[in-house]
Amino acid sequence: xxxxxxxxxxxxxxxxxxxxxxxxxxxxxxxxxxxxxxxxxxxxxxxxxxxxxxxxxxxxxxxxxxxxxxxxxxxxxxxxxxxxxxxxxxxxxxxxxxxxxxxxxxxxxxxxxxxxxxxxxxxxxxxxxxxxxxxxxxxxxxxxxxxxxxxxxxxxxxxxxxxxxxxxxxxxxxxxxxxxxxxxxxxxxxxxxxxxxxxxxxxxxxxxxxxxxxxxxxxxxxxxxxxxxxxxxxxxxxxxxxxxxxxxxxxxxxxxxxxxxxxxxxxx
Numbered sequence: 001x002x003x004x005x006x007x008x009x010x011x012x013x014x015x016x017x018x019x020x021x022x023x024x025x026x027x028x029x030x031x032x033x034x035x036x037x038x039x040x041x042x043x044x045x046x047x048x049x050x051x052x053x054x055x056x057x058x059x060x061x062x063x064x065x066x067x068x069x070x071x072x073x074x075x076x077x078x079x080x081x082x083x084x085x086x087x088x089x090x091x092x093x094x095x096x097x098x099x100x101x102x103x104x105x106x107x108x109x110x111x112x113x114x115x116x117x118x119x120x121x122x123x124x125x126x127x128x129x130x131x132x133x134x135x136x137x138x139x140x141x142x143x144x145x146x147x148x149x150x151x152x153x154x155x156x157x158x159x160x161x162x163x164x165x166x167x168x169x170x171x172x173x174x175x176x177x178x179x180x181x182x183x184x185x186x187x188x189x190x191x192x193x194x195x196x197x198x199x200x201x202x203x204x205x206x207x208x209x210x211x212x213x214x215x216x217x218x219x220x221x222x223x224x225x226x227x228x229x230x231x232x233x234x235x236x237x238x239x240x241x242x243x244x245x246x247x248x249x250x251x252x253x254x255x256x257x258x259x260x261x262x263x264x265x266x267x268x
Contacts, residue, residue, distance in 0.1 A: 031175075031210035039217055044208035044249035045201070045230040045237055049257075050074070052244055053231065054081025063100050063138050063266070070097070071170075071199060073261060074234045076104055079168060082195055083108040086165045092189055094152045094181050095170035095199075099139025105166075106142045113164070114139060115148040115155060115171075137268070153180045157188035164189050170199035175215045182219025193241065201230060201237035206251045213237070233259070 036042035054077075061076045071079075079101060083089045088110040093102055096116035106112050114136075117125075122132045139145050148155070152171050167189060169181050178198070185196060198216055203209050208230075216237055217225045228239050229246055232253070 028210050031214050032208075035210055035214050035217065038214075039225060041213075041249075043251065044210075045213065045228055046246035047232045047249055048229045048238075048244045048246050049232050050078060050081075050234075053238070053240075054078065054085060059084075061104055062264075063103055063268070065098060065100065067098075070100055072205070072235060074205070074231075074259065075199060075236050076101060077259075078231055078234055078236055078238075079166070079197060080104055080108055082166055082197070086195075089166055090162070090164045091166045091168070092164040092185075093168040093170060094185075095168075095172075096136050096139060096147070097170070098134050098137045099142075099145075101168060101170070102145055103138040103142055106139070106145050109144070109166075112142075112145045113148055113160070113162075114145060115150065115152060117151060118149045121151060152184070153177065155184075157184055160189070162189070163191040163194065165191075165194060167194060167196045168199065169196065173200050173209070173212050175211050178212050178215035179219040182216060186220065186224075195241075196239045198237045200235055202235040205233050205235055206253055208249070208251075233257075 032042065059077050059080050061073060061080060064070065064073065064076065083091060083105050089108065091102070091105050091109045091112045093105075093112075093114045096102060096114040099114070102112050102114040116135055119132050119135075122135070136147060140147060167185055169178070169185060171177055171181055182196075182198075190196065198212065201209060201212050201216065216228060220228060220239060224239060224241075227241060227243055228237055229244060230237050230249065233255075
């Protein structure tokens with residue numbers, strides 16, 4: 001069963017047994033208590049603004065489908081702006097999905113590597129054939145994109161023999177996966193100035209995903225945990241190795257700024 005099918009099934013069960021929703025919320029509550037007790041961050045990571053990281057110039061994005069599992073325009077803007085600020089940027093991501101993010105980054109980078117499960121691994125997990133077909137849809141023929149296949153927990157990162165300037169972690173979002181991906185990235189793929197971005201740190205920009213937050217902070221280790229931030233108006237967390245003026249998370253936000261979009265529909 002695919003992600004969408006599982007989501008509808010979950011909603012069906014919650015509609016029949018509303019008490020199940022309490023279990024979901026309690027699960028997040030327990031992760032919130034853990035990060036509060038361990039890191040003193042009961043409301044989430046400290047917030048920084050987009051313009052502390054990238055230029056305010058307009059940024060063209062695409063392809064974007066706005067379908068399930070994709071990034072917000074602000075998440076894509078963050079990645080694109082970061083890449084544009086790095087000369088001859090090398091990019092690595094975990095979680096290719098349709099290839100929207102890596103294709104957007106490909107024109108702004110020297111090289112891109114993207115890792116996702118093999119078709120056989122996806123079938124073993126019960127993913128729908130249409131979901132499997134959608135993987136790498138936009139990126140599979142992009143010239144400077146290296147398509148890597150395998151499970152991120154067991155992939156041989158050392159064999160790449162390369163360090164990357166910008167890394168995007170967007171695979172499975174359960175604790176064990178996010179922590180493993182984070183630890184392996186920092187062990188094998190980063191140099192002193194590498195920027196690491198995690199997607200889905202939030203369910204949306206105003207609601208923290210505390211299970212993911214716990215995995216990120218535990219994965220980076222105590223020496224780096226104090227330099228991990230939530231980028232406002234995105235679902236992303238970021239580590240740059242630098243300290244930034246920040247503000248405490250306090251949701252829901254009363255926005256002091258907003259974004260303007262110009263959308264153009266294109267045929268794939």
